[in-house]
Amino acid sequence: DAKTTQPNSMESNEEEPVHLPCNHSTISGTDYIHWYRQLPSQGPEYVIHGLTSNVNNRMASLAIAEDRKSSTLILHRATLRDAAVYYCILRDWAGGYQKVTFGTGTKLQVIP
């Protein structure tokens, strides 16, 4: 599986934008970039995914570099509820049933 690299932790002030980086220099052409998050004492939660173009949904935006070797999850206005571990995960769509495999992620702390 292609690997991702994320910072272990980040801090953000409440109501400010947060940019969570992810490096995936060995990404293949059929890998989708997925983001999940895990709030304290809860199960993981799907956030967003993309292939080449930037994506927006109600939770976040995903900015993908032109060479696809890195991506950034953007939370436009961090709230205390956004404090969680954020996981950047590659999934090969050609693999059919390929499972989601979690790494250690980035622990985001939101400061009031």
Add this chain to the structure above:
Amino acid sequence: EPEVTQTPSHQVTQMGQEVILRCVPISNHLYFYWYRQILGQKVEFLVSFYNNEISEKSEIFDDQFSVERPDGSNFTLKIRSTKLEDSAMYFCASRGDRVVGGYTFGSGTRLTVV
């Protein structure tokens, strides 16, 4: 919004006993998964299930583990003879028919083996 429901939220069992963890996936989903997370560690894949059979399993998912979808709605994980090291949060997940779709996870069952 549709949810994946897991019961019980917390189960305490004695070493060597059998436990069954239950999950009700989202009704029109086709793919089902079990993951576990030992306290302070990563979320680990256990097994995936599609079309009434296991499609993939990890090394953790040995002969002590089994999964079943007995009635078209429930999805269960059975551990035949629990060990202390089976103590963890167990998460069920499901997804629809889009290959690249996101998973929906339940809130987990905390299993404590004493």
